[in-house]
Amino acid sequence: MVEDLNCFRNQYDSDITTWSPQGRIHQIEYAMEAVKQGSAVVGLKSKTHSVLLVVKRSADELASYQQKLLRIDDHLGIAFAGLTSDARVLSNFMRTEAMNSRMLYGRPLPTYRIVNAVANKAQTNTQRYGGRPYGVGLLVAGYDDAGAHLYECSPSGNFFDYVAIAIGARSQSAKTYLEKHFESFDESSLDDLVVHGLHALADTLQQDKELNLNNCSVGIVGAGTKFATIDGDELQRYLNLQAQSARTQGAPTATEEGDAPAPMDTE
Amino acid sequence: MAPQDWMEAEKQGAVSHAFSPYTDNGGTSLAIAGEDFCLVAADTRQSEGYSINSRYAPKAYKFSNGAVLATSGMHADGHTLAKRLEQRLEWYEHNHGKKMSVGAMAQMLSTILYQKRFFPYYTFNILGGLDEHGKGAIYTYDPVGSHEREGWRAAGSGGSLVQPFLDNQIGHKHQQSPQVPITLEKALKVAKDAFSGAAERDIYTGDMAELFIITKDGVHVEQYPLKRD
Numbered sequence: 242m243v244e245d246l247n248c249f250r251n252q253y254d255s256d257i258t259t260w261s262p263q264g265r266i267h268q269i270e271y272a273m274e275a276v277k278q279g280s281a282v283v284g285l286k287s288k289t290h291s292v293l294l295v296v297k298r299s300a301d302e303l304a305s306y307q308q309k310l311l312r313i314d315d316h317l318g319i320a321f322a323g324l325t326s327d328a329r330v331l332s333n334f335m336r337t338e339a340m341n342s343r344m345l346y347g348r349p350l351p352t353y354r355i356v357n358a359v360a361n362k363a364q365t366n367t368q369r370y371g372g373r374p375y376g377v378g379l380l381v382a383g384y385d386d387a388g389a390h391l392y393e394c395s396p397s398g399n400f401f402d403y404v405a406i407a408i409g410a411r412s413q414s415a416k417t418y419l420e421k422h423f424e425s426f427d428e429s430s431l432d433d434l435v436v437h438g439l440h441a442l443a444d445t446l447q448q449d450k451e452l453n454l455n456n457c458s459v460g461i462v463g464a465g466t467k468f469a470t471i472d473g474d475e476l477q478r479y480l481n482l483q484a485q486s487a488r489t490q491g492a493p494t495a496t497e498e499g500d501a502p503a504p505m506d507t508e
Numbered sequence: 509m510a511p512q513d514w515m516e517a518e519k520q521g522a523v524s525h526a527f528s529p530y531t532d533n534g535g536t537s538l539a540i541a542g543e544d545f546c547l548v549a550a551d552t553r554q555s556e557g558y559s560i561n562s563r564y565a566p567k568a569y570k571f572s573n574g575a576v577l578a579t580s581g582m583h584a585d586g587h588t589l590a591k592r593l594e595q596r597l598e599w600y601e602h603n604h605g606k607k608m609s610v611g612a613m614a615q616m617l618s619t620i621l622y623q624k625r626f627f628p629y630y631t632f633n634i635l636g637g638l639d640e641h642g643k644g645a646i647y648t649y650d651p652v653g654s655h656e657r658e659g660w661r662a663a664g665s666g667g668s669l670v671q672p673f674l675d676n677q678i679g680h681k682h683q684q685s686p687q688v689p690i691t692l693e694k695a696l697k698v699a700k701d702a703f704s705g706a707a708e709r710d711i712y713t714g715d716m717a718e719l720f721i722i723t724k725d726g727v728h729v730e731q732y733p734l735k736r737d
Contacts, residue, residue, distance in 0.1 A: 312602065336602055340595050 272396035276378035279322030281445035290463030322409035323377035352383030364398025534712025536666030537578035541644030575637035580664030610637030621653030666706030
């Protein structure tokens with residue numbers, strides 16, 4: 242029924258402070274569209290680590306690939322999809338908050354708090370005339386006393402706690418993969434976790450494209466691991482693991498499916 | 509009231525009760541720069557007047573870029589300055605993707621100090637680390653940022669006792685003996701003897717000295733006990 246009234250959307254979508262008769266604020270939804278236009282970003286976590294994986298685009302063959310991972314503190318990192326400039330501004334805000342937390346309280350900023358702070362900041366822009374919402378979605382990976390964390394922050398001012406999530410272009414394909422495998426993530430080793438993430442990421446690429454050293458990046462944070470980005474040549478090892486894992490994914494392994502008979506067994 | 513009036517008033521029993529934002533927490537610090545190492549050290553006694561506040565209140569701070577800052581003067585100002593410096597180092601790393609060099613940090617410290625020219629940090633700083641060629645580097649400061657790169661320096665309440673000793677033993681001043689670049693072993697011996705000597709004669713120096721040894725392999729800390737009287 243709501244779809245019938247789409248012809249009236251244009252009357253109620255000019256500014257952020259106007260509700261539509263259906264109880265929607267279209268400007269917020271338009272801001273969320275900007276996130277969907279950005280290249281895909283995947284996040285997943287185990288008991289000990291939280292991992293972010295991104296597809297990087299380049300504007301031109303001659304141009305560099307856009308960085309999509311930002312370090313906030315030793316224990317916090319973000320990946321973003323949408324307006325890069327908005328991501329930069331929000332990351333500076335998060336970095337300031339993280340440093341202030343260490344200065345004031347002598348301890349690293351808990352992940353829940355920074356996500357809350359970003360969401361509050363984003364919400365303000367949805368209730369103020371003359372401004373606009375942030376046009377960027379963040380995946381926040383953190384590790385603190387309470388373990389590994391993964392959150393999504395949205396231009397609407399909402400935030401969500403996840404074990405695995407993907408946002409950006411064609412992220413549904415990644416989510417489908419994650420939904421199939423997420424139950425094994427908690428106990429996964431770091432390598433397995435990254436390989437799962439790369440599989441999910443690869444599913445978001447268009448037909449003729451593949452993951453390579455230039456067009457993706459991985460960010461890892463966890464127990465005993467400060468947030469670090471893996472780029473370029475260092476990625477080769479993970480891409481190899483992913484390629485091997487993809488080749489053997491057809492045949493069921495003994496550990497996954499129970500004791501399946503080997504092909505030449507006759508008994 | 510002119511100064512003569514104050515003296516007259518004090519003789520008659522009047523006492524001035526102004527609040528001072530500053531206090532002197534005493535203590536001695538020193539630093540020695542070698543060919544491939546840098547030694548930065550400070551004692552850990554914190555005093556106020558004739559009292560000891562703490563036998564272990566370190567006044568040398570290690571930073572994430574491998575530099576070490578030794579402060580003396582007012583402990584609160586030294587501690588806060590170190591916190592602010594570390595924050596600036598973090599921002600630098602966020603914005604430039606690499607750690608700040610000691611030379612850049614030295615210049616930055618000078619500007620940070622001068623920004624409070626009219627309400628200074630009451631600290632006498634010595635910054636030590638390795639320069640971009642891997643050689644030991646120390647920079648010495650006054651409270652408002654005047655600074656210079658030197659080979660060795662002592663500061664703090666025992667500074668005037670230790671400095672001539674370092675001039676002789678490190679710089680071979682007033683000697684006609686052959687000049688050899690100082691080794692880490694010799695620098696450590698000289699530093700420890702310097703602290704022991706200062707602890708003998710300066711009431712504000714004692715308890716323990718913390719020595720930070722900076723090499724290309726990182727920063728190693730050694731603790732050297734001093735007289736507790």
